[in-house]
Amino acid sequence: MNVTILGKIPTTAEILDRYPLSRELAELKARRDEAIRQILNGQSDRFLLVIGPCSADQEDAVCAYTERLGRLQETVADRLVLIPRIYTNKPRTTGEGYKGILHQPDPEKAPDMAGGLTALRKMHIRSLSVSGLTAADEMLYPENHTYLDDMLSYVAIGARSVENQQHRLTASGITQPAGMKNPTSGDLTVMLNAIFAAQHGHVFAYQGHAVQTRGNSLAHAVLRGEVNRHGQCQANYHYEDLMRLAQMYAARELVNPACLIDTNHANSNKQFAEQPRIAMEVLHSRRLSPDIRKLVKGLMVESYLEEGSQSVGEHVFGKSITDACLGWPATRSLVLNIADQV
Numbered sequence: 650m651n652v653t654i655l656g657k658i659p660t661t662a663e664i665l666d667r668y669p670l671s672r673e674l675a676e677l678k679a680r681r682d683e684a685i686r687q688i689l690n691g692q693s694d695r696f697l698l699v700i701g702p703c704s705a706d707q708e709d710a711v712c713a714y715t716e717r718l719g720r721l722q723e724t725v726a727d728r729l730v731l732i733p734r735i736y737t738n739k740p741r742t743t744g745e746g747y748k749g750i751l752h753q754p755d756p757e758k759a760p761d762m763a764g765g766l767t768a769l770r771k772m773h774i775r776s777l778s779v780s781g782l783t784a785a786d787e788m789l790y791p792e793n794h795t796y797l798d799d800m801l802s803y804v805a806i807g808a809r810s811v812e813n814q815q816h817r818l819t820a821s822g823i824t825q826p827a828g829m830k831n832p833t834s835g836d837l838t839v840m841l842n843a844i845f846a847a848q849h850g851h852v853f854a855y856q857g858h859a860v861q862t863r864g865n866s867l868a869h870a871v872l873r874g875e876v877n878r879h880g881q882c883q884a885n886y887h888y889e890d891l892m893r894l895a896q897m898y899a900a901r902e903l904v905n906p907a908c909l910i911d912t913n914h915a916n917s918n919k920q921f922a923e924q925p926r927i928a929m930e931v932l933h934s935r936r937l938s939p940d941i942r943k944l945v946k947g948l949m950v951e952s953y954l955e956e957g958s959q960s961v962g963e964h965v966f967g968k969s970i971t972d973a974c975l976g977w978p979a980t981r982s983l984v985l986n987i988a989d990q991v
Contacts, residue, residue, distance in 0.1 A: 697947025701734030835875025874915025
């Protein structure tokens with residue numbers, strides 16, 4: 650093979666032994682998991698908000714952000730459950746650019762996968778400690794899920810991963826809700842097939858073992874917009890899109906029908922400032938239709954401490970080095986507006 654071995658990756662057991670989750674935080678996670686489960690299975694009328702930076706690139710800034718989010722959660726606790734985005738892997742369409750803290754604990758230095766595994770676990774533990782909020786991460790590499798399994802409350806399967814067999818089968822064996830995004834093509838059947846696969850048990854190879862899963866009843870849809878054959882972004886969060894998804898769900902043998910709307914990416918044509926408007930339109934659609942209200946359980950929003958984005962090396966604290974995000978004032982206003990209207 651055309652491969653150079655750079656070094657051994659620490660095992661899950663080694664990383665968890667060095668950075669264990671305390672009993673107090675484990676109990677907090679159990680309470681949060683149950684609250685999220687009740688929203689997705691229809692037992693609770695509260696609304697989910699998966700919110701945070703495009704990519705969690707720097708521990709101090711991420712924890713400063715989630716600490717603020719934790720205080721805001723206290724204000725809206727009767728209506729919303731906030732789940733901070735702490736995405737430690739950044740998928741790249743061409744393979745170029747910053748790939749997340751797993752690859753580069755320091756965005757300005759060479760890749761260091763072993764150091765990245767340590768850095769991402771330390772960041773998640775610190776964030777949970779200062780904010781009281783268990784987080785979401787993206788499953789870019791299914792084999793790595795066990796490094797964070799004990800502290801995550803939500804897992805996203807990206808638009809480019811949702812058709813992948815290993816992602817679908819691994820999602821069938823995790824305990825967290827798995828948000829399956831529609832593929833970039835926008836084909837909702839692909840997404841629903843992924844949900845079906847994740848909700849059923851399978852036998853497959855995982856981390857050097859033959860394993861059997863029982864299925865994940867909380868696998869659900871995430872609408873993130875689509876890209877047509879001309880490379881143009883098209884939204885799929887409108888009333889008609891949500892009604893269509895509700896009808897497609899009803900025609901399938903799927904439990905706990907649920908959907909989150911990603912307010913950025915192709916839905917906003919990557920215009921981050923459009924996210925509040927999109928969120929308000931989705932909430933309006935929920936008020937118009939009982940079917941949509943029953944289906945749409947939450948939103949995804951990209952935000953950080955500072956508005957916009959910057960290049961690697963600019964060093965503005967709390968400003969994204971990947972996709973542009975809402976700043977904190979707009980984020981706080983949006984969260985409060987959502988709480989008022991759900």
